[in-house]
Amino acid sequence: xxxxxxxxxxxxxxxxxxxxxxxxxxxxxxxxxxxxxxxxxxxxxxxxxxxxxxxxxxxxxxxxxxxxxxxxxxxxxxxxxxxxxxxxxxxxxxxxxxxxxxxxxxxxxxxxxxxxxxxxxxxxxxxxxxxxxxxxxxxxxxxxxxxxxxxxxxxxxxxxxxxxxxxxxxxxxxxxxxxxxxxxxxxxxxxxxxxxxxxxxxxxxxxxxxxxxxxxxxxxxxxxxxxxxxxxxxxxxxxxxxxxxxxxxxxxxxxxxxxxxxxxxxxxxxxxxxxxxxxxxxxxxxxxxxxxxxxxxxxxxxxxxxxxxxxxxxxxxxxxxxxxxxxxxxxxxxxxxxxxxxxxxxxxxxxxxxxxxxxxxxxxxxxxxxxxxxxxxxxxxxxxxxxxxxxxxxxxxxxxxxxxxxxxxxxxxxxxxxxxxxxxxxxx
Numbered sequence: 176x177x178x179x180x181x182x183x184x185x186x187x188x189x190x191x192x193x194x195x196x197x198x199x200x201x202x203x204x205x206x207x208x209x210x211x212x213x214x215x216x217x218x219x220x221x222x223x224x225x226x227x228x229x230x231x232x233x234x235x236x237x238x239x240x241x242x243x244x245x246x247x248x249x250x251x252x253x254x255x256x257x258x259x260x261x262x263x264x265x266x267x268x269x270x271x272x273x274x275x276x277x278x279x280x281x282x283x284x285x286x287x288x289x290x291x292x293x294x295x296x297x298x299x300x301x302x303x304x305x306x307x308x309x310x311x312x313x314x315x316x317x318x319x320x321x322x323x324x325x326x327x328x329x330x331x332x333x334x335x336x337x338x339x340x341x342x343x344x345x346x347x348x349x350x351x352x353x354x355x356x357x358x359x360x361x362x363x364x365x366x367x368x369x370x371x372x373x374x375x376x377x378x379x380x381x382x383x384x385x386x387x388x389x390x391x392x393x394x395x396x397x398x399x400x401x402x403x404x405x406x407x408x409x410x411x412x413x414x415x416x417x418x419x420x421x422x423x424x425x426x427x428x429x430x431x432x433x434x435x436x437x438x439x440x441x442x443x444x445x446x447x448x449x450x451x452x453x454x455x456x457x458x459x460x461x462x463x464x465x466x467x468x469x470x471x472x473x474x475x476x477x478x479x480x481x482x483x484x485x486x487x488x489x490x491x492x493x494x495x496x497x498x499x500x501x502x503x504x505x506x507x508x509x510x511x512x513x514x515x516x517x518x519x520x521x522x523x524x525x526x527x528x529x530x531x532x533x534x535x536x537x538x539x540x541x542x543x544x545x546x547x548x549x550x551x552x553x554x555x556x557x558x559x560x561x562x563x564x565x566x567x568x569x570x571x572x573x574x575x576x577x578x579x580x581x582x583x584x585x586x587x588x589x590x591x592x593x594x595x596x597x598x599x600x601x602x603x
Contacts, residue, residue: 228447229440232412234275235296235305237283241408241436242400243272249395250276251292254283259290260393262365262374264350266381267397270435273377274314276397277346278304280375281312285340300340311337317349317378326353326360333364333372342373350376351383358385365391399434402426408436409443413454418447423456423468430506431463464499466506474503474566475510476529478541481570490563500562501553504545511542537573544569 234240237247246265253259263280265273282301286294294301303309315329329345337343347353353361365374365388376392378384406422406429413420420443428446432439442463446454449462460467466474470489477485493503511528515538518525524532533541548565555561 227441228412228416228444229437232408232440234272234279235282236294237279237292240272240276240279242404243276243397246276246395246397250280250283254290254292259284259373261368261372262392263376264381264384264389264392264394265375265377265397266394267379268399268434269379270432270437270439271397271400272436273379273397274346274348277348277375277377278312278314281344281346284342284344284373285309285311285337289341303339309339311340311343312346313344314346314348317347318352321353321357323354323356323360326357330360330364334369337371342371344373344375346375346377348377349379350388351378351380355385358388362387362391400436401434402429402432405429405432405434405436405439409439412440412443416447418452418454420446420454421456424454424459426468427456427459427463427465431459431465460498464497464502466493466498466503471503471506471510472529475507475514478507478566478570478573479528479533480530481574483567483570486566486570487563490559490566494559494562500558501549504549504552504562504565508542508545508549511538511545514538515542533573540575541569541573544572 237251240247263277265276267273282304283292283294284290285304286301287298289300296302296305300309304312307314333343333345335343364372368374374392376384376388381389381394406425409425409428410420410422413425424446428439428442431442442459443454446459446462450458456467459465470493474486474489477489490500494500514525514527514533515535517527518533518535518538524534525538526532545565548561548568551561552558552565
């Protein structure tokens with residue numbers, strides 16, 4: 176795959192009169208192609224021969240993709256049924272597989288005998304795409320190639336037929352970084368591209384992409400990967416790397432990754448460097464300042480019970496151990512939210528936080544109180560004090576009663592008490 180935008184290089188603009196010769200010899204005819212030529216010669220491995228886990232375990236086929244079944248299924252069906260669109264837009268948080276899926280899709284289209292979804296990873300064309308040396312799969316960094324001139328070069332070069340594969344595929348990462356003028360320059364080509372050209376865009380901020388671009392693409396929203404799927408993949412990686420990691424440690428890493436597989440793999444890589452051949456939950460907690468699930472549950476129980484002394488004691492214990500209080504507040508919010516959803520599903524109350532059942536109203540007020548204090552804990556000068564005050568205020572908020580619900584309850588009691596009295600008077 177040819178990557179663009181990594182090395183400064185000057186070249187001549189393409190001359191249509193020499194298109195045949197350029198197609199045979201593939202000489203750089205523009206700044207865009209010159210950048211691609213200079214970057215494709217780099218070795219995929221570092222100088223020491225070591226490859227980080229996030230790159231070593233990057234998905235190479237559709238079957239390797241985790242947590243994005245809806246995207247994989249749609250693309251596989253499109254390929255098998257010959258309904259391949261000219262432009263796709265992959266949207267989602269970092270580390271969820273946008274660029275990896277774009278590259279896999281390019282392999283499926285330009286593999287030998289393709290397009291086919293179940294291609295051979297050892298196919299020379301597929302290997303060339305994986306190594307970044309395929310001439311017809313051009314990856315562009317939208318952040319550094321966002322000018323009108325560079326888009327014009329792309330538009331001009333896209334007219335030439337592919338040199339190796341069936342399609343000329345442009346993968347534009349972080350497409351939202353293109354300027355408005357660059358977007359407008361791309362519109363006509365994107366609407367009516369040559370039959371041999373396919374575009375795959377990837378972005379983390381879809382709201383910055385022009386509506387005129389969105390309307391010309393098939394959009395796929397990649398979701399954060401569930402923690403259990405991340406932990407399962409990390410377990411397989413650890414076994415292959417001959418590293419012993421307990422389930423609690425992998426669960427902590429998955430929780431810390433916030434739905435990003437790449438983040439989880441990078442964290443695992445760092446933990447292997449820190450621990451060696453065996454990773455325990457305590458190691459992950461110490462390195463990243465996390466609080467164990469048991470301690471979070473204990474704090475949630477103290478909050479639900481309104482035990483101010485225990486709340487302050489746990490907060491002091493976590494702060495003394497160097498734990499990340501902002502992360503602790505986020506994890507506590509997630510636990511309260513799960514209790515709120517359980518209360519809604521069960522008809523109005525939940526015991527997930529421990530102790531006496533809490534109503535939907537109480538859990539809503541508790542979660543709202545924790546959310547309101549999040550800014551002061553993150554940005555305040557006294558993190559510990561703000562954290563403690565946030566918890567205590569949330570406890571008081573959960574025990575308060577809304578005036579409208581109190582009025583309704585009093586009215587209901589009054590009506591129930593008045594009904595028998597009226598009956599007795601009528602009887603007399």
